[in-house]
Amino acid sequence: MNPPNPKTDKIAVHISEDLKPLIPGYLADRRRDLQRMGVLFEADDLAAIQEIAHMLKGSGASYGFDQLTVLGDELEMAAAGNQSKPVKSLLDRLANYLSRLEVVYT
Incomplete structure (x- = not known):
């Protein structure tokens, strides 16, 4: 068995079934x-x-x-501080998170 890979393994997020109609559009907006x-x-x-x-x-x-x-929050603070390197790192982290996200409705 392979060890978990924090860069590629899915991130399961449990979301209320009530929000199900809104989530696809919300996530599409975040990707944009x-x-x-x-x-x-x-x-x-x-x-x-x-x-x-x-x-x-x-x-x-x-x-x-x-x-x-x-x-x-972290991205807002880094951008407000005009810190290009941390902003780039946070954009990469955001991209990684969105690519690994798996919504589980409860």
Whole structure:
């Protein structure tokens, strides 16, 4: 048996069945946000990344994705501090999280 791989193993997030109609659109929007922030990063527009990260921070936990709130908070602070290297690292972490996410409705 292979040991767990923290970079590729699925991340199961348990979400209320009541939110099921909203989750696909919400996650699609977050993936678009990630793409947009990648473009903004290349344009060195950390202020715009800060705004998107603030929204991410505010909405993640509301939908049951606590990790999105954490990443949004860290990303907002790094962008506000004009810290390009941490912003890039956090965008990579966000991309990894979204790619591994598996929603489990309860």
